[in-house]
Amino acid sequence: MKLYQPGDTSRAICPHCGKLVSTTFAYRDVPFEDGSGVVKGILAAVCDECQNVIAIPAQSTPAIRRARDAAEISLEVSIPAPEVEILDAAAYRVDPSATTRFRKSLFAFYLQRLRHSEETAEMLRRDFEAWNAVKTEQRKRVSRGIRIPHRRLSFKISPKTDRDVQWLMETSGMNKTDTVRSVVMEIEKDLLGPNTPRELRHLQDIAAVVNA
Structure with missing residues (x-):
């Protein structure tokens, strides 16, 4: 050089x-x-x-x-432990060798699919409210008095990604924690459902780069 x-x-x-x-x-x-x-x-x-x-x-x-x-900007929230496990299970489906670094890539990928559409943001809020109600009821039935812990989810994100998070928060009317959880909801629906996600190959390519 x-x-x-x-x-x-x-x-x-x-x-x-x-x-x-x-x-x-x-x-x-x-x-x-x-x-x-x-x-x-x-x-x-x-x-x-x-x-x-x-x-x-x-x-x-x-x-x-x-x-x-x-x-870079720190995005940090505390969410129920099962929802962190959703991220990890989704990452595993994309690439069984994926590390926790891939959590941020998954989050950013699905965030991009949700941004800049007021109609999508409003629908996301409604879907999240219904999903959260179901999850809360499931945990009440299953836990039988066992406390469900919360875990800290922390990413270092670019200013551009932070602006996308802020836009989604403002447009949907959700706070930061629920906005992050709503993206987790989308990941669960797409990657952990019975059907093969249409973006799976693309995500596998991203995982290969992140985990290189």
């Missing part, structure tokens, strides 16, 4: 100027591509004509990764 120093020069295509330009390496604050944050003071190739950052050398990648990790 070539290590660049401030003041080193190179040439690259500038997307702003639309041509091959000379560049000079300098320290700059660089925003993430998705607009979720900024990594401060990394070495980058700067166009000599328009002064925009147009390339990032490999040596700056660790700083970008650290900045992105710091920008």
Whole structure:
């Protein structure tokens, strides 16, 4: 790997100027591509004509990764233990070798299917209320006075995923815990039902990447 120093020069295509330009390496604050944050003071190739950052050398990648990790948001709720087990059982159906890391991928995948449709969010709330009533009654009958523990479910999610969670909360009128539980409900219906889920192959591909 070539290590660049401030003041080193190179040439690259500038997307702003639309041509091959000379560049000079300098320290700059660089925003993430998705607009979720900024990594401060990394070495980058700067166009000599328009002064925009147009390339990032490999040596700056660790700083970008650290900045992105710091920008992640904690999603943490306490839910009934059987619902955490639903996530793990669903993950096992997708990939028997999946680790707990795959819980977040499952959650994010199903969240994407629910977002940005007010009609879907309203239907989700109604379905969750009915599902929760059934689960509560089942636990009362089966537990016979045995306490059902709650477990902490915690993910580090991107600002974009956090915005999707916030949108679903606001649109459905559910709090954060019930919003997460409603996604668990969708996972149970799709992955733990009697039929083979239509997205199973796609999820298996995701699991292979997550567990690589």
